[in-house]
Amino acid sequence: MLFRRIYQFMIVYGVFVGLLLAVKTGLSLSDYVIPGIPLILDTAGQVAGGFFRDVLDTLSVAILGQGISIFLAFFVGILGRRSSWAGSMIRVTAYNIQAYPIVALAPIIFILLGDGFLSRLLIAAMICYFPLLLSVLGVMAAPVPDIEHFYLATGRMCWHLEVKIRAFENLSKLTTVIAGSATLAMAGTIVAEFIAANAGIGYSIRIALYQSDLAAILTALFMIGIVISVYQGLLESLGEAVKAKWGSENKGALL
């Protein structure tokens, strides 16, 4: 799964760069508009090391932000799973808040918290939190009658068993959503860095943009793509392992 993610990204990136080069050749554009392969390679040789460290810096913030948002999403999702007034209120609030563009709130966050680590973390967490929350709410609020009926009828149902049943029955969906939210967390962190931070790959992209250096931006995109592919691949592999382990250990106990 990990290698499939990487080579799929390489294909997409290769097609993208190929199209750019086709436009460059077709329209006889200079390296200033679209850099040629020698310039891309030359620039990559100069900036790749620094950009790789920047991407890891960004990824570390994204992982932390994603972890916080996963925790919060499950916390609120479990609280809001009930069809009670409070549960309904939490769901409606989550749906409404999701509609706010986090990017528009970002400048306020930077003014309040400065342009350091906390702002990047908060924006990363906010951007991936709401889609996660909606999925978790959807999973947790949907009963699994075939299984839950037995525990309800025998009076053995408790909240953590209910959560466990619903999570297990939707493990593939949750794994996919968590892996997908990695992209959102990464994108959120990059956006935060681009707007106002003083570190990370988003910050480096902004400087490259100031200097009209598309070759550097292409290098940064490659680094981001590779790293996020590896991270997502690892998350998916982890999800599969958890599913296999949890299934073998708990399915018998549940049923």
Added chain:
Amino acid sequence: MTHIQRGVIGMAVWMAVAACALGIPTAQAEQTRFNYRLKWLFNTSVAGDVFAMENGFFADAGLDVQVKEGSPEKDAIKELELGYAHFGVASADQVIRALEKGADVVVLAQVFQVNPMQWIYRYPQVQITHPADLKPYNIGITFGGNDETIMQTLLATIDLTLGDVKVTGVRFDFTPFLKNQVDLWPVYRNSQGVILAERLAKEGETVRFLNPADFGVDFVANSIVTSGSLAADHPDLVARFLSALLAAWEAAMDPANQAPVLAAVKKYDTGTQGQVQAAQLNATRILVKPDPDIPVGRIQTAAWAQTEAIMLDQGLIRTPVHVTSRLRNPASFQ
């Protein structure tokens, strides 16, 4: 049909679609509407451009020119090459970087005779009479921006680097300067500089501006550019455009025309108060026409050569581009 043939045909179709999508018709030369891409949003610093558009300077020259607002993401030189614009405004560093990468661009006129990129500071708390005076202060820098290059050059005149002084990365938000956390803050003298000066004046504080040119660092700012091919193939067209535009700038910088100029600017920049715009226009006038005898648009060849030398020295370009060979004296078109 083989795979290769299909590939070639597919590529040809794709290229045709791409060319159409990029809006590059073969009959471009016959196009009568010309696009002029500014570097920044409509405000008082582009008073001459707005005045030309609003007061019929282009129409009088028999031209249909659409003046288009700029932004950080828009690059006039790229648009010239892609055919989206015929004329544009670009900073000197943009021009030099573009030349290094093979762009066909020529400079027609230099809008600002004095670079508006300067540092604001509170006076008398901060006193700068020599670059060495900068050493104890916390200096705001936009990393990757022009001001970083300019400050590096200024410090180099006294054998210092940015590592030898306290530097703070700056953004759109003035809070660190207003909170006195940063002593010198980079601003465009005629836009943000005016707003900050007024704001601090209300608090009873006096400000001054550090102009690197006062210490021999002449880094050229915005200039009017076009493609080398347009300048070579249609000198009459370029002459008409430039003549109309510079006449508009001359008129806009004339204090006697302050009211109609501000009215024209207000039409496009509705968010800035009138008194601020008046102060911004006064500040712009000093930068564009610092002396009544200096014609608007004069190209300072020595400053361009120094700008290239600075960029070369700081590794922003790797090979000389001989930018002075791409400067076209406005008089040569008139």
